[in-house]
Amino acid sequence: MQDGTCTLQGHPEVTARHGDVFAADCPTRQLLDRIGDKWSVLILTLLGGQDLRHNALKRRIQGISQKMLSQTLRSLERDGLVTRHVRPTVPVEVEYRITPLGRGLLDALRLMIDWAEAKMPEVAAAQAAYDRR
Amino acid sequence: MQDGTCTLQGHPEVTARHGDVFAADCPTRQLLDRIGDKWSVLILTLLGGQDLRHNALKRRIQGISQKMLSQTLRSLERDGLVTRHVRPTVPVEVEYRITPLGRGLLDALRLMIDWAEAKMPEVAAAQAAYDRR
DNA sequence: CAGCATCCATGACGATACTG
DNA sequence: CAGTATCGTCATGGATGCTG
Numbered sequence: 001m002q003d004g005t006c007t008l009q010g011h012p013e014v015t016a017r018h019g020d021v022f023a024a025d026c027p028t029r030q031l032l033d034r035i036g037d038k039w040s041v042l043i044l045t046l047l048g049g050q051d052l053r054h055n056a057l058k059r060r061i062q063g064i065s066q067k068m069l070s071q072t073l074r075s076l077e078r079d080g081l082v083t084r085h086v087r088p089t090v091p092v093e094v095e096y097r098i099t100p101l102g103r104g105l106l107d108a109l110r111l112m113i114d115w116a117e118a119k120m121p122e123v124a125a126a127q128a129a130y131d132r133r
Numbered sequence: 134m135q136d137g138t139c140t141l142q143g144h145p146e147v148t149a150r151h152g153d154v155f156a157a158d159c160p161t162r163q164l165l166d167r168i169g170d171k172w173s174v175l176i177l178t179l180l181g182g183q184d185l186r187h188n189a190l191k192r193r194i195q196g197i198s199q200k201m202l203s204q205t206l207r208s209l210e211r212d213g214l215v216t217r218h219v220r221p222t223v224p225v226e227v228e229y230r231i232t233p234l235g236r237g238l239l240d241a242l243r244l245m246i247d248w249a250e251a252k253m254p255e256v257a258a259a260q261a262a263y264d265r266r
Numbered sequence: 267c268a269g270c271a272t273c274c275a276t277g278a279c280g281a282t283a284c285t286g
Numbered sequence: 287c288a289g290t291a292t293c294g295t296c297a298t299g300g301a302t303g304c305t306g
Contacts, residue, residue, distance in 0.1 A: 027253035028174075028246050035245070036169030037298085041161070054268055065300050070269055080259025091267040092306085101255055108248045111241040112168070113161050120160035122234055126213025170278085187288055198280050203289060224287040225286085270305080278297080285290075 034079065039064055039072040041109055047082060047098040048106045054094050081105065167212065172197055172205040174242055180215060180231040181239045187227050214238065 034040055042061055046052060052060070058069055073096060076082040081102030087093040098106065167173055175194055179185060185193070191202055206229060209215040214235030220226040231239065 027249040030253070030256075031245065031249035032168070032171060032174055035165070036171055038165055038169055041165055066269075067271095067301090068299060071299090078260050078263040079256050080263075081256075086268095089267095094268060101252060101259070104252060105245070105248055108241070108244040111244055112164060112238070115238055115241045116160040116164035119234060119237060120163070123163075123212050123214075126234070127211050130211040130213075199289080200281090200291095201279065204279095219288095222287095225289095227288060268306090270303105272302085272304100273300105275300085276298085278295100280295085281293090283290105283292085286288090 034075070035109075037072065037075070039068055040076060041113075043069075043072055043076065043096075044081065044098065044102060044106050044109065045113070047096055048103065048110075051085075051095050051097045053096070057096065076102070167208070168242075170205065170208070172201055173209060176202075176205055176209065176229075177214065177231065177235060177239050177242065178246070180229055181236065181243075184218075184228050184230040186229070190229065209235070 039061070042064075043057060046057060046060055054069065054073075057073075058064060058066065061069070073082065073084070077084055077096075081099055083097050083099055085095045085097060087095070172194070175197075176190060179190060179193055187202065187206075190206075191197060191199060194202070206215065206217070210217055210229075213232060215229050215231050218228045218230060220228070
């Protein structure tokens, strides 16, 4: 399956052509991949509160494997959403800090989270009704 | 791994206990699973604009398999985010409509999407810088 | 402490074929 | 047209063990 089209904001025909693999797919897809990876949002949210070290994050998130934590942090760093600060103490200390860019995304995320917490009862009710049916 | 904790909003100790598998995990996790499934957001966004039939959605989204479309629609319906309307014509016509509940989530999603479209250049630049490094 | 590499299970997803 | 069923593939992510 070859992708490269952006069906969302509504200019499929326009956006599609331009064999340009670079700016090709719509940003939405990429963003969703980032959000969808299940840990980014958690990490970003925690870092929104304070800078944290690797192990601190691991303890806070609880359920995340060391591998996924590293991996996700690396992605976030690559995307410019968090920065990595190494203090060359004896056992090294590495602290992660959210960037202004990341903080902007975080604002949007919080809205989602707020919605979730507010509406989850309704969703749960809908699910129950659907399953009962 | 047993989950059942909500490390986000900050009461791990409190939320954790309650062997209650039911209301146990924090709503955030569930929401993220929904968002993360890669098609929900697309579908929801399209339905935000107008009611659409199965095939119309399939054509619009382009890249989605028939299976995933059905499956995702079923999930959204179960969650009370969209409703399904069958018109008993000869080849049946099934139309999907977003619910007020779904629309509420959509608002939050749009914020994310807007952020993505506004900031994607910065993100791309960050990625390029990281990779060059 | 931070973090990479390896192995492996599970599940998400696509392709295909078939029903009402 | 709308939808289910089945199967194969591949990515996601956990467990474990090793390095600076």
